[in-house]
Amino acid sequence: MEIIGQTLALVLVGIGTFFSILGVLGLMRLPDVYTRLHAAGKVGVFGAVFLAGATALIIPSLFGKAVILMVLLVIAGPVVSHALASAAYRMGIAVKRAIRDDLADERKRRLTVKDSTTNHPV
Amino acid sequence: MLAYLRLALICWLIYLAVTANLEPSNLIVGLLIGLAIAAILKPVSQPLSLGRLPGALFNLARYTVWLGIDIIRNGVRVARIVLDPRLPIRPGIIAIPSGMKTELGVALSAHAITVTPGEQVVEIGDDGTMYTHCLDAVSSAAGAEEAQRKRRAMLESIFE
Known part of the structure; x- marks a missing residue:
């Protein structure tokens, strides 16, 4: 039983390390803040989640802590990266190499609606 | 009031799972932290039906x-x-x-x-x-x- 747990933990350490490295690699290679958030904010979080899972298997006394850490990471990780992406967009940082931007179209539409209502008072 | 106590209880249980320590002093500290968090968050009361759980x-x-x-x-x-x-x-x-x-x-x-x-x-x-x-x-x-x-x-x- 212990051998199964340790082997599984070893596999999880491997996957976690792979995703952590991937997060850093993506952070360096991707072109702008939004794409980099994909790498750092999520792929990186999975690295941490898998490593916490390995901890839970190897050290039984830390099981509760590790599981709660995993749950909190999965809940809080997306919230953080959404907040950063939203703030970046509101600051007007461009989406590089974008092939489409529905949000920009929507904002333009909203702005023109606003303009037409403010410029022509009833 | 019920929602407040429920949230405090959940926070307390999470605290106990994280600290993994059931000494009376730790139980009291966890309870106080749970109550404080519930007071800050002001939970909305929602009907809870146990049959659907x-x-x-x-x-x-x-x-x-x-x-x-x-x-x-x-x-x-x-x-x-x-x-x-x-x-x-x-x-x-x-x-x-x-x-x-x-x-x-x-x-x-x-x-x-x-x-x-x-x-x-x-x-x-x-x-x-x-x-x-x-x-x-x-x-x-x-x-x-x-x-x-x-x-x-x-x-x-x-x-x-």
């Missing part, structure tokens, strides 16, 4: 497994993109209608999308439309509405 928990487990599979599949996809020397990204922001009626539903849909590698909600419109930044906008846009329909059915099976 087993079904909701089962659906929650099913949703978690489905989300986990989705995360792993997309994780591999993003790994392939990042490791490819040509870096074949087609980034873009696409609009995905959430179709959810409640704010909680929209928030959970946005969470499910954002927790998946390669897709991330940047902004949520007043009508619940999720403006999602994708690493590969073409393939994401193709499957987005179908995925949201499935996600919505699962979330509604948990909360309704």
Whole structure:
């Protein structure tokens, strides 16, 4: 039983390390803040989640802590990266190499609606 | 009052699981922290029907497994993109209608999308439309509405 747990933990350490490295690699290679958030904010979080899972298997006394850490990471990780992406967009940082931007179209539409209502008072 | 105590109890149990220490002093400290957090958060009272709990928990487990599979599949996809020397990204922001009626539903849909590698909600419109930044906008846009329909059915099976 212990051998199964340790082997599984070893596999999880491997996957976690792979995703952590991937997060850093993506952070360096991707072109702008939004794409980099994909790498750092999520792929990186999975690295941490898998490593916490390995901890839970190897050290039984830390099981509760590790599981709660995993749950909190999965809940809080997306919230953080959404907040950063939203703030970046509101600051007007461009989406590089974008092939489409529905949000920009929507904002333009909203702005023109606003303009037409403010410029022509009833 | 009931919602307040319920939240305090949940916080207390989480604290005890994290500290893994059942000494009386630790029990009291945890209880105080739980009460303080509940006081700050001001929970909204929501009717809790115990009869629905087993079904909701089962659906929650099913949703978690489905989300986990989705995360792993997309994780591999993003790994392939990042490791490819040509870096074949087609980034873009696409609009995905959430179709959810409640704010909680929209928030959970946005969470499910954002927790998946390669897709991330940047902004949520007043009508619940999720403006999602994708690493590969073409393939994401193709499957987005179908995925949201499935996600919505699962979330509604948990909360309704």
